[in-house]
Amino acid sequence: MKTKNYETVFVFTPVLNEADAKTHVKTYMAFLKEQGAEILEEDFWGMRQLAYPIQKKTTGIYFVTEYVATGELVDALEVKCKRDAQVLRFLTVRLDKYAIKYNEDKRAGLVGRNRTIKKPHELKAEADARAAEAEERINSQNEGGN
């Protein structure tokens, strides 16, 4: 069966508190795992202001997940979301190769909002390590030549 990378955003009602929402999320993740999806990322954003009211609620609890699955599983997940009154909104997106790269970089802390900017001493340490490695390589080559 052909599998693809998907990303789903859930918006839960603020009637659940965050702990309840987390247990709710766990049931969804358990469902995905049970159906044979490979989970790559689980990101719990928590309570956020909505840009416009949905079902007279002005806040929502956001959860984002990335996974590898078949199209049939996505259908099943969406049916589950539609039946669930606790889910205000959900959005599933198929990720193209650039999106997959972006998400990998984001997990590594290279891009996105939580980008970690390396401090100068860290950069220097890395450069030193690279220089030492290069020197070693040259030395070993010279020995090989002799």
Add this chain to the structure above:
Amino acid sequence: MATSRSDIKFLSAPKIGTERKKYCRFKKNKIRYIDYKDETFLLNFINEQGKLLPRRLSGNSLKYQRKVAQAVKRARHIALLPYVTDLLK
């Protein structure tokens, strides 16, 4: 008086009509994917009413304007951006 203040106002040629050339920021910075979850970034491409800015203002190439539009629409669906509003910025 020949040299009044209004005469020396334009000693150097005023910079009128020398508009900076617009460019596509995605092509220039080699950004290949536009994240619909990053609403602060998408604010660059919508006006105060939450409408998409035209390419003639944002300077995006057609390829990336389509992607921006897609990302903004996704962000609206999950309530990160409003569909209609006033005084967004």
